[in-house]
Amino acid sequence: MPAGRELTMRQIRQMLRLARDGVSAREIGRTLRIARSTVQDNLGRAAAAGLTWPLGPEITDAVLEERLFARAGVKQGARRRVEPDxxxxxxxxxxxxxxxxxxxxxxxxxxxxxxxxxxxxxxxxxxxxxLTPVMRQHHAAGDKVFVDYSGKKVPVVDPSTGVVREAEIFVAVLGASSLTYAEATWSQALPDWIGAHVRLFRFLGGVPRLVVPDNLKSGIHKASFYDPELNRSYGMMAHHYGVGILPARPRKPRDKAKVEAGVRFAQTYILGRLRRLTFFSLAECNAAIATMVERINAHLMRRLGTSRRALFEAVERPALRPLPAGEYEFAEWRLARVNLDYHVEASGFLYSVPHGLIREQVDLRLTTRTVEVFHRGQRVAAHERRYGGSRHGTDPDHMPSAHRRYAEWTPERFRRWARAFGPETEGLVIAMLHHRPHPEQGFRTCLGVLRLFRGLDPARVEAVSARAVAVGALTYKSIASILANNLDRAPRPSGSAPVIDHPNLRGPRYFH
Incomplete structure (x- = not known):
C-alpha cells in the first residue's frame, strides 16, 4: 500500500472475511493491492480487539475504527513526528x-x-x-508565464452614440508566484494580442523564459504538439524580448491549468466586482481593471500564507530576465511578389524596390510609420508609410537608369536650366510647357532645345529664344531651323503672320 494511504473500513471487513476463509496474508494483500505487512498488522489489531468475522450489526464503521485504532492513541496513518511548515x-x-x-x-x-x-x-x-489545481504543477521562478483570453467580455459604451461595444479580457499568470495581469482589448486580433504582451512585460518589469499561450489563431498559425507554427509577427516579438513561445498542446487543458484558474479568479474579481459600473472608454475600463488586478495580487493565498505580490517580489522578480532597451513596436509581416514596375503593394499603396528584384518574392514589414522590404533576410528598401496622396512611393535609386533620368525631369528643373542662359530662354521653356495639354509632354522638347543651345554664346541663345517666342516656333524642328538659317539675326516681323523658311513649305506655284 502506498505510504500515507489509509485503509477504508470496507477493505478491513473484506480482509477479515478472507482471513476467516483461510486466505493467506500474501494473497489478501494481492487482492486488496496492499502490502502483506499491512494485512498482518490489521489482522493483529482485530485479534487484539476480539473482532472476528462475521461482525455483528452493532459493529458500524465508526465502532470498528474505534476498536481497531483507539488503543494506539491515534488513527491509522496519523503522523507521529515533527511536521515541517x-x-x-x-x-x-x-x-x-x-x-x-x-x-x-x-x-x-x-x-x-x-x-x-x-x-x-x-x-x-x-x-x-x-492545493488548488494551479499549484499542483511545479513551476520554477522566472520560467513560465501563461497567457490567454477570457471567454467573458466587458461592455464599453460609446458616449456620443450610446452604442455598446464589448471588449476582450487578456489574462496572464506567472507560473511560480501566480502573479496575475489583466487588461481589456478591443479584439483578439494580432495587434491587440502582441500589444497586450508588450504591456505585460512592462508590468512585470522583466521577461520569463517561456510564454505558454493557448493555440489562439493570432499567435499560432498551425496547432501541433511536435511542430507548432508561430505567426511570424508574434515570433518577431518573442525574438525582441528573448522569450520562447511554447503553445499548449491542443485539447490538453492541463497544460494551461494555471491560466485557466487565473482566468476564473480574474473574472470573479474583475467582472464580478465591476459589473454595476458603466465604462465609456477602453482607457477608463483598463484603469478599473488595474485596480482589481492589484487587489488580486495583494490577496492572501490561504494555503501558502502569502500574497501573489509578496511571493513575486521574494521569489520570481530576481529570476526574470531584464527588459530590452526599447519596447517592441508592433509590425505586421506579409509576403509579396515584386510587380513588373518594380513596386510591391501594401494596404492599397505601391512601394518601390530595386528593379533587379522584378518577379522575386519578398517579405514586407509594416509598422504605423514605415514599410520595409526584405529579400532573403536582407533589407532592400524602406519607405515612409503612406495613408493618402499618390499611390506610388518611388525611390529614384530603385529605377533603371533610363527611368531615373525621366523621373528627374520637372518643369522647375527645365526652367532652372534655361534661366542660366537668360530670361528669354526661360520664357521659351515656359511657353513650350504651356503649349502642351500636360507639361510632361513638353519635357523631351525642352531637353532637345536646351541641348541645341549647348556650347552657343548666351547672347545668341537669348536672341534665338526671343525670335522663337515672337513667331510662335515652339517645336524642336522650328528652333533648329532658326539656328540653321541664322534667322535670329534677321529683323523680327511685325504686324503680319510670321513666315518661316523651310524646305517643306509649298511655294505659290503649287496652287496653280
Whole structure:
C-alpha cells in the first residue's frame, strides 16, 4: 500500500472475511493491492480487539475504527513526528536551484528525529495535492508565464452614440508566484494580442523564459504538439524580448491549468466586482481593471500564507530576465511578389524596390510609420508609410537608369536650366510647357532645345529664344531651323503672320 494511504473500513471487513476463509496474508494483500505487512498488522489489531468475522450489526464503521485504532492513541496513518511548515516549503520550491533534497536536509538539521527522505517526499506531494489545481504543477521562478483570453467580455459604451461595444479580457499568470495581469482589448486580433504582451512585460518589469499561450489563431498559425507554427509577427516579438513561445498542446487543458484558474479568479474579481459600473472608454475600463488586478495580487493565498505580490517580489522578480532597451513596436509581416514596375503593394499603396528584384518574392514589414522590404533576410528598401496622396512611393535609386533620368525631369528643373542662359530662354521653356495639354509632354522638347543651345554664346541663345517666342516656333524642328538659317539675326516681323523658311513649305506655284 502506498505510504500515507489509509485503509477504508470496507477493505478491513473484506480482509477479515478472507482471513476467516483461510486466505493467506500474501494473497489478501494481492487482492486488496496492499502490502502483506499491512494485512498482518490489521489482522493483529482485530485479534487484539476480539473482532472476528462475521461482525455483528452493532459493529458500524465508526465502532470498528474505534476498536481497531483507539488503543494506539491515534488513527491509522496519523503522523507521529515533527511536521515541517509545508506552505513555507512550497514557496521555497519556487526558488531557483531548490529541490526536495535540499529542503529535507534543512528539515533534518532542525529535527534529527524527523521523517526520512522518501516519507518526506510523499508527505510533500500529498500536501500539494490538497492545493488548488494551479499549484499542483511545479513551476520554477522566472520560467513560465501563461497567457490567454477570457471567454467573458466587458461592455464599453460609446458616449456620443450610446452604442455598446464589448471588449476582450487578456489574462496572464506567472507560473511560480501566480502573479496575475489583466487588461481589456478591443479584439483578439494580432495587434491587440502582441500589444497586450508588450504591456505585460512592462508590468512585470522583466521577461520569463517561456510564454505558454493557448493555440489562439493570432499567435499560432498551425496547432501541433511536435511542430507548432508561430505567426511570424508574434515570433518577431518573442525574438525582441528573448522569450520562447511554447503553445499548449491542443485539447490538453492541463497544460494551461494555471491560466485557466487565473482566468476564473480574474473574472470573479474583475467582472464580478465591476459589473454595476458603466465604462465609456477602453482607457477608463483598463484603469478599473488595474485596480482589481492589484487587489488580486495583494490577496492572501490561504494555503501558502502569502500574497501573489509578496511571493513575486521574494521569489520570481530576481529570476526574470531584464527588459530590452526599447519596447517592441508592433509590425505586421506579409509576403509579396515584386510587380513588373518594380513596386510591391501594401494596404492599397505601391512601394518601390530595386528593379533587379522584378518577379522575386519578398517579405514586407509594416509598422504605423514605415514599410520595409526584405529579400532573403536582407533589407532592400524602406519607405515612409503612406495613408493618402499618390499611390506610388518611388525611390529614384530603385529605377533603371533610363527611368531615373525621366523621373528627374520637372518643369522647375527645365526652367532652372534655361534661366542660366537668360530670361528669354526661360520664357521659351515656359511657353513650350504651356503649349502642351500636360507639361510632361513638353519635357523631351525642352531637353532637345536646351541641348541645341549647348556650347552657343548666351547672347545668341537669348536672341534665338526671343525670335522663337515672337513667331510662335515652339517645336524642336522650328528652333533648329532658326539656328540653321541664322534667322535670329534677321529683323523680327511685325504686324503680319510670321513666315518661316523651310524646305517643306509649298511655294505659290503649287496652287496653280
Amino acid at each position: 509545508w506552505p513555507s516549503l512550497a514557496r521555497e520550491m519556487r526558488r531557483p536551484g531548490v529541490n526536495l533534497m535540499v529542503l529535507w536536509e534543512e528539515y533534518r538539521d532542525a529535527h534529527p528525529g524527523g521523517y526520512g527522505y522518501s516519507r518526506f517526499c510523499d508527505l510533500f506531494r500529498e500536501f500539494e495535492r490538497r
